[in-house]
Amino acid sequence: xxxxxxxxxxxxxxxxxxxxxxxxxxxxxxxxxxxxxxxxxxxxxxxxxxxxxxxxxxxxxxxxxxxxxxxxxxxxxxxxxxxxxxxxxxxxxxxxxxxxxxxxxxxxxxxxxxxxxxxxxxxxxxxxxxx
Numbered sequence: 001x002x003x004x005x006x007x008x009x010x011x012x013x014x015x016x017x018x019x020x021x022x023x024x025x026x027x028x029x030x031x032x033x034x035x036x037x038x039x040x041x042x043x044x045x046x047x048x049x050x051x052x053x054x055x056x057x058x059x060x061x062x063x064x065x066x067x068x069x070x071x072x073x074x075x076x077x078x079x080x081x082x083x084x085x086x087x088x089x090x091x092x093x094x095x096x097x098x099x100x101x102x103x104x105x106x107x108x109x110x111x112x113x114x115x116x117x118x119x120x121x122x123x124x125x126x127x128x129x130x131x
Contacts, residue, residue: 007057012110016050016072019103023079026100032091042082048075049107060126066118073111080104 007013023046026032027039049072056068080101087097 004057007054010053010057012069012107012114013050013053013057015103015107015110016046016053016076019076019079019100019107020046020050022100022103026086026092026096029091031089032086035089035091038082038085038089038091042079042086045075045078045082048072049079062118062121062124066115069111069115069118073108073115076104076108076111080108 004010020043023042027043032039052068052072052075056065056072059065059068083092083097083100083104086092087094092100
């Protein structure tokens with residue numbers, strides 16, 4: 001974490017951003033775009049996955065960052081569950097579903113790996129460097 005000065009540099013944030021953008025593009029399609037509740041919910045959960053990485057990074061403490069990465073991982077799971085609903089409601093075809101599901105699973109693994117790395121790190125965060 002100490003080698004990054006901005007959350008935009010983190011590959012995990014970039015992956016979350018791509019997922020959010022890809023889901024947005026799918027929700028613009030026909031019937032999906034008219035299911036305002038599911039569309040809003042899946043956009044919020046995929047956005048939350050992205051935003052919690054940024055918020056945790058900006059808190060400048062290792063433990064807080066881990067907490068926010070965990071919330072991001074939970075939002076990723078929520079998004080994956082909503083993808084199943086979109087498939088069941090026939091808003092996504094099998095290939096679209098599979099692609100987005102794989103993105104959520106990949107992001108979840110990336111978040112887990114980053115969380116484990118931070119848990120093993122002796123670095124406590126920027127806000128502790130000032131003291």
